[in-house]
Amino acid sequence: MILSTKGRYGLKAVFELSMNYGLGPVSLRKISGKYSISESYLEQLFAKLRKEGYIETVRGPRGGYLLAMEPEKITVGMILRALEGDITTSECISKDVCSREAICATRVIFEKIENSISDVIDNITLADMQVKKNILMEETDEQETIS
Amino acid sequence: MILSTKGRYGLKAVFELSMNYGLGPVSLRKISGKYSISESYLEQLFAKLRKEGYIETVRGPRGGYLLAMEPEKITVGMILRALEGDITTSECISKDVCSREAICATRVIFEKIENSISDVIDNITLADMQVKKNILMEETDEQETIS
DNA sequence: ATATACCCTACTTAATTACTGGGGATTGTG
DNA sequence: CACAATCCCCAGTAATTAAGTAGGGTATAT
Numbered sequence: 001m002i003l004s005t006k007g008r009y010g011l012k013a014v015f016e017l018s019m020n021y022g023l024g025p026v027s028l029r030k031i032s033g034k035y036s037i038s039e040s041y042l043e044q045l046f047a048k049l050r051k052e053g054y055i056e057t058v059r060g061p062r063g064g065y066l067l068a069m070e071p072e073k074i075t076v077g078m079i080l081r082a083l084e085g086d087i088t089t090s091e092c093i094s095k096d097v098c099s100r101e102a103i104c105a106t107r108v109i110f111e112k113i114e115n116s117i118s119d120v121i122d123n124i125t126l127a128d129m130q131v132k133k134n135i136l137m138e139e140t141d142e143q144e145t146i147s
Numbered sequence: 148m149i150l151s152t153k154g155r156y157g158l159k160a161v162f163e164l165s166m167n168y169g170l171g172p173v174s175l176r177k178i179s180g181k182y183s184i185s186e187s188y189l190e191q192l193f194a195k196l197r198k199e200g201y202i203e204t205v206r207g208p209r210g211g212y213l214l215a216m217e218p219e220k221i222t223v224g225m226i227l228r229a230l231e232g233d234i235t236t237s238e239c240i241s242k243d244v245c246s247r248e249a250i251c252a253t254r255v256i257f258e259k260i261e262n263s264i265s266d267v268i269d270n271i272t273l274a275d276m277q278v279k280k281n282i283l284m285e286e287t288d289e290q291e292t293i294s
Numbered sequence: 295a296t297a298t299a300c301c302c303t304a305c306t307t308a309a310t311t312a313c314t315g316g317g318g319a320t321t322g323t324g
Numbered sequence: 325c326a327c328a329a330t331c332c333c334c335a336g337t338a339a340t341t342a343a344g345t346a347g348g349g350t351a352t353a354t
Contacts, residue, residue: 207330
């Protein structure tokens, strides 16, 4: 499993905010309830996202969280990296061997993997996710729910 | 860090075998010494690869490990999956919500990530790695060792 | 005033990773 | 044939990370 619950829960939750963009704040309780995620755990994830400037908060009754910018401006990569840390595959096992061999054959592979992941996550915004979702839901409607 | 030492050590070690393809077995001690990997740990990784049929062993003095097939026939993906298990990004957080929503917007993302990783690792063989390495080493030779 | 929300830090539990150790089986070599 | 080199296998352990809990504090709409 490449992503931990941090990234998975976090992306779901942010997507939820994005679906409510422009409609005021959404409370932790609502989101954690909907996805059965521990409220306190999710709070910690949101704290990271807030520090990175992707979400904002409104305190007090009827308060909650909201996106700090348009869904078009936030990529999946921003969220995943904020929560999971940098998505790297490897550091060199032994710098010694690496420098002796001038170039590490395996490092090339790992860099390719990293780049292909970045290609995906940096090129999908929250807005894209919403579009994608709508398209897919129409498709399933037409076909009477496959799965 | 997406890959653990299992995949990283393992791929290095198998690559080492591939460089010795056709020249007889290579002992654990040599490989673990070269890369400063615990002999016993590497042994466990090799055990998995042997069970999957990628490497073979010769016991007794002058024995060791060797590829069970040509480097052209073994992909990076085979090795990484044997060692790390399936490279999946996620399971659904809550089946309930997923089915209620008909389709999970985040799942689409995770599948894309998985596919792009597979694209990379299933299309590089050990033989490719060797070629790549040679090309890169020539480049560095010409330029008087950059790093 | 008070209930509803976020804010923050520390602790705990569970799982996984990354080893370590040791006894056993095979086999080429002197 | 003895013996050292090598793989084989299983069990244990230490370290790290992930995942979740707990609780007291602050802001604010009503």
